[in-house]
Amino acid sequence: MLDEILTALDPQPGQHLVDGTAGGGGHLSHLAERVAPDGWVLGIDRDPKAIDRIQERLRGAPVKVACGNYTELPTFLAEIEQPQVDGVLLDLGLSSDQLADDTRGFSFNIDGPLDLRFNPDAGEPAWRLLERLSQEHLADLIYEFGEERFSRRIARAIVEVRRTAPVRTSHELASLVQRCIPMRDRDKIHPATRTFQALRIAVNQELDSLRRMLSKLPSLVVPGGRVAIISFHSLEDRLVKDAFQQDPRWQRLTKKPIIPSDQEIHSNPRSRSAKLRVAVRVADRTS
Numbered sequence: 001m002l003d004e005i006l007t008a009l010d011p012q013p014g015q016h017l018v019d020g021t022a023g024g025g026g027h028l029s030h031l032a033e034r035v036a037p038d039g040w041v042l043g044i045d046r047d048p049k050a051i052d053r054i055q056e057r058l059r060g061a062p063v064k065v066a067c068g069n070y071t072e073l074p075t076f077l078a079e080i081e082q083p084q085v086d087g088v089l090l091d092l093g094l095s096s097d098q099l100a101d102d103t104r105g106f107s108f109n110i111d112g113p114l115d116l117r118f119n120p121d122a123g124e125p126a127w128r129l130l131e132r133l134s135q136e137h138l139a140d141l142i143y144e145f146g147e148e149r150f151s152r153r154i155a156r157a158i159v160e161v162r163r164t165a166p167v168r169t170s171h172e173l174a175s176l177v178q179r180c181i182p183m184r185d186r187d188k189i190h191p192a193t194r195t196f197q198a199l200r201i202a203v204n205q206e207l208d209s210l211r212r213m214l215s216k217l218p219s220l221v222v223p224g225g226r227v228a229i230i231s232f233h234s235l236e237d238r239l240v241k242d243a244f245q246q247d248p249r250w251q252r253l254t255k256k257p258i259i260p261s262d263q264e265i266h267s268n269p270r271s272r273s274a275k276l277r278v279a280v281r282v283a284d285r286t287s
């Protein structure tokens with residue numbers, strides 16, 4: 001949804017922008033082109049590999065980088081003595097580079113250790129969560145973050161197998177989940193999609209980060225500045241929708257989310273569940 005993002009943020013030469021989920025640097029590079037030569041874009045990612053790649057790929061572009069959670073934006077901005085910016089982009093979820101990395105376990109099509117951390121140097125990998133949590137806790141987590149109606153069955157199977165051989169890889173988890181979901185209840189997506197999503201959200205505390213960021217954002221964006229957020233599932237989209245609707249410091253530019261065209265879904269099937277919401281920071285009232 002590159003065109004939609006550029007229309008939404010309307011980047012201008014000289015502006016200061018933030019891409020809080022820089023990933024492969026695709027959106028970042030286009031934003032940097034638009035703000036050049038006097039502006040800059042700060043690209044943030046929790047994944048150290050993503051930051052290394054961006055530094056390599058975008059050498060010479062008006063880009064600053066920071067490795068960390070986008071919730072640390074106030075600190076990153078304080079370090080460069082720039083309290084507010086003209087626009088912020090968040091493209092939530094995981095990148096194609098992460099999906100293709102066989103050391104991370106993000107894809108059920110590629111076998112690898114079931115890690116699922118955006119930053120593999122911090123926190124707890126997913127396989128350890130599967131070893132440690134109670135059956136009830138696992139079931140609640142898979143239900144809440146994956147909206148998976150067979151969550152109890154999946155949690156029971158995880159606890160049963162871990163007595164002898166704990167789940168350690170993406171293929172082991174994918175085939176376990178597959179065995180728990182009856183043929184007649186399968187839809188177009190892979191039966192393990194919702195369970196992987198749930199574990200990834202839990203491991204990275206994704207909803208918590210988004211909630212915290214939404215409460216910080218209004219004070220970090222100048223009046224007239226814009227925020228564009230792309231979410232990939234209803235749990236995230238609901239948080240964004242509510243924040244833009246309920247916080248009087250935002251004026252929504254999208255009452256309904258913008259979704260990808262059929263052509264984009266055809267060329268990039270992963271975009272099928274993307275929803276873009278955009279808001280403008282309104283000026284504070286003076287009394």
Ligand SMILES: C[S@@+](CC[C@H](N)C(=O)[O-])C[C@H]1O[C@@H](n2cnc3c(N)ncnc32)[C@H](O)[C@@H]1O
Nearest residue numbers: 021023024025026027045046069070091094095
């Ligand atoms: C969908 S990808 C972004 C792709 C990017 N827009 C591009 O053009 O290549 C999401 C990225 O956000 C990062 N990420 C997810 N949650 C984050 C957070 N709370 N703070 C910083 N980065 C985060 C992930 O590591 C991943 O690299």
